[in-house]
Amino acid sequence: MGFWQKLAALILPPRIEDYNVLWLYVRCDRCGEIIRNRVNLTSEASAAAYDDRGRPTGYLVRKTLVGSRRCYQPIEVTLTLDARRHVVEQAIEGGQFVTAEEYEAQEAEES
Numbered sequence: 001m002g003f004w005q006k007l008a009a010l011i012l013p014p015r016i017e018d019y020n021v022l023w024l025y026v027r028c029d030r031c032g033e034i035i036r037n038r039v040n041l042t043s044e045a046s047a048a049a050y051d052d053r054g055r056p057t058g059y060l061v062r063k064t065l066v067g068s069r070r071c072y073q074p075i076e077v078t079l080t081l082d083a084r085r086h087v088v089e090q091a092i093e094g095g096q097f098v099t100a101e102e103y104e105a106q107e108a109e110e111s
């Protein structure tokens with residue numbers, strides 16, 4: 001590695017962590033609470049499909065979310081990822097997917 005490349009590597013550390021993080025926003029079907037949860041698409045995904053050389057072609061992430069209010073309804077989220085760990089399908093039971101804006105609105109209301 002040349003001097004300038006080394007310098008660039010020092011100035012611009014790879015942001016792999018951020019790249020592989022996904023925020024989930026879900027609303028509980030029972031109490032309406034909006035829950036935010038951080039998913040690491042690298043460490044929390046497990047290989048679910050392989051090609052004929054044994055290389056993963058797809059991954060699954062399963063999360064069970066429970067709100068902080070006294071409801072305790074589990075919300076089951078399943079994410080299907082392709083070989084590059086991009087989300088291609090998302091399923092939910094016990095709740096609904098909502099946007100970050102809806103979560104922020106709930107936080108603003110409560111503070």
Ligand SMILES: [Zn+2]
Binds near residue numbers: 028029031067071072
């Ligand atoms: Zn709830």
